[in-house]
Amino acid sequence: MGSCYEHLSAEERGVVMAMKARECSARAIAQVLGRSPSTISRELRRNGFRAPAERHVLGRPPVCGGYDAVRAGKRARRLRRRRRGWRKLSPAGWLWREVCGLLAQRLSPEQVAGKLRRQHPDEPAWHVSHETIYTAIYAMPRGELRRQVIALLRQHKCARRPRGQGSNRRGQMKDLPSIHIRPPEAQERLFPGHWEGDLIVGARNQSAVGTLVDRHSLFLMLVKIDDMTSTGVLESFSRTFGDLPKEAIKTLTYDQGKEMAQYRRLEERTGLRVYFADPHSPWQRGICENTNGLLRQYLPKGTDLSIYTQRELDAIAWEMNNRPRKTLEFASPAEVFFKHFPAETMELMRGAFGP
Numbered sequence: 001m002g003s004c005y006e007h008l009s010a011e012e013r014g015v016v017m018a019m020k021a022r023e024c025s026a027r028a029i030a031q032v033l034g035r036s037p038s039t040i041s042r043e044l045r046r047n048g049f050r051a052p053a054e055r056h057v058l059g060r061p062p063v064c065g066g067y068d069a070v071r072a073g074k075r076a077r078r079l080r081r082r083r084r085g086w087r088k089l090s091p092a093g094w095l096w097r098e099v100c101g102l103l104a105q106r107l108s109p110e111q112v113a114g115k116l117r118r119q120h121p122d123e124p125a126w127h128v129s130h131e132t133i134y135t136a137i138y139a140m141p142r143g144e145l146r147r148q149v150i151a152l153l154r155q156h157k158c159a160r161r162p163r164g165q166g167s168n169r170r171g172q173m174k175d176l177p178s179i180h181i182r183p184p185e186a187q188e189r190l191f192p193g194h195w196e197g198d199l200i201v202g203a204r205n206q207s208a209v210g211t212l213v214d215r216h217s218l219f220l221m222l223v224k225i226d227d228m229t230s231t232g233v234l235e236s237f238s239r240t241f242g243d244l245p246k247e248a249i250k251t252l253t254y255d256q257g258k259e260m261a262q263y264r265r266l267e268e269r270t271g272l273r274v275y276f277a278d279p280h281s282p283w284q285r286g287i288c289e290n291t292n293g294l295l296r297q298y299l300p301k302g303t304d305l306s307i308y309t310q311r312e313l314d315a316i317a318w319e320m321n322n323r324p325r326k327t328l329e330f331a332s333p334a335e336v337f338f339k340h341f342p343a344e345t346m347e348l349m350r351g352a353f354g355p
Contacts, residue, residue: 007076008035008043013069016043020067047072089128089136091145098126099133103152106297109133111323114330154297173261176276179253179284186251186275192216192340193250195272196288197237199225199259200295202305209305209313210236212252213291218328219337220291220320222313226306230261234269241270245341251275253285294320 008016012033019029026040033040044067089096102112109130120126137153140146186194194215199208210223210233223236241249251273254260263274277284298316299305321337324330 008039010069010073013043013072016040017067017069020044043072047075087136089132091136091140095126095128096136099128100149100152103149106154106319107323108154109137110326111330114326115324118324118330154294173256173258176256176263177274179275179277182251182253182275183273186215186253189215192219192337193248195250195252196285197252197254198285198288198292199228199233199257200292200299200305202299203302207304207306209299209308210240211288211292211295212237212240213288214248214333214337215253215287217337217340218287218291218325218333220317220333222295222317224308224310224313228259230259233259234262234266237266238269241272246271248341253277255282255285291320 012035015033016029019032026044027037029035030037030040047067087093089099098116099109099112102115103109107115112133113128113130116126116128137146137149140149185191192214195212196215197210197212199210201208206228208225208228210225212221212223213219221240223240225236226232227235249271252266253275254263254277256276256279260266260274260276266272267274282289295316299308318334321334322332324332328336
């Protein structure tokens with residue numbers, strides 16, 4: 001039996017018909033033909049064969065549908081000529097143009113699928129799964145058009161590379177408040193105000209942008225870091241959290257990088273309670289890690305991040321905050337975050353964190 005599947009030939013179908021007439025089993029036929037038993041069983045099932053029923057007590061003949069090799073061959077040839085099903089996401093169709101337009105707005109295929117379904121809940125013609133979108137993109141023939149469409153995806157390659165397991169070279173601190181003593185409300189994500197934080201590092205580790213993500217709403221704040229020392233991070237984070245109402249400042253979960261060495265002063269200035277994840281455990285801050293991956297669409301690896309102004313970073317964050325997100329049932333982080341605050345507070349925050 002080979003590793004590649006081939007259709008049964010006319011001669012093989014003749015052997016199947018002859019051996020079934022002698023009531024041989026599918027396994028015995030497969031052994032003679034050098035085929036898989038499942039291949040023979042599938043051939044019999046597809047072409048109407050039924051095993052004989054037990055004879056009736058009155059001696060009536062069994063009810064049986066035999067295997068006909070000629071009929072089976074005709075059916076196989078007919079199915080080979082049959083036209084494949086209609087492609088819902090054809091490159092020449094209107095839905096494809098709509099999908100490409102949303103991908104050009106930096107939405108992922110999953111977000112595109114969710115947004116279309118949310119905007120047109122009663123129109124199945126608009127509904128397409130993210131797997132169908134990926135399949136349509138990667139099934140395109142090689143050429144400039146295929147490269148242009150793949151460039152709309154956040155990851156421009158067909159396969160993902162595993163994350164490196166390198167050691168943390170930023171140093172470690174002792175006696176840090178552990179994530180394991182973090183309040184239960186921070187873990188449950190029922191209300192805003194519980195944040196995860198990190199730094200995105202630029203070319204040659206000489207520039208960085210701070211990322212702060214609300215665990216409840218996925219609301220994002222980007223912070224320009226002028227100085228990558230602990231003092232620079234302290235000043236930048238203090239300034240950013242200072243624009244938030246007190247009810248939106250509860251906890252901050254961070255990794256054990258030395259840029260947070262002055263976390264106690266940050267707590268004193270802002271009212272936050274800072275907790276630290278275990279070493280080499282990025283999944284404990286999975287929301288921030290995922291957000292950092294999405295941000296690489298705007299802030300690619302190997303670029304100098306010092307060229308971005310705070311206003312430009314606010315514009316990027318605002319675009320991210322207005323994307324539909326699957327975990328929010330395709331509502332946007334801004335919708336979910338702002339609905340928890342009074343109208344006057346909401347307007348002040350929109351002015352501070354809007355584009």
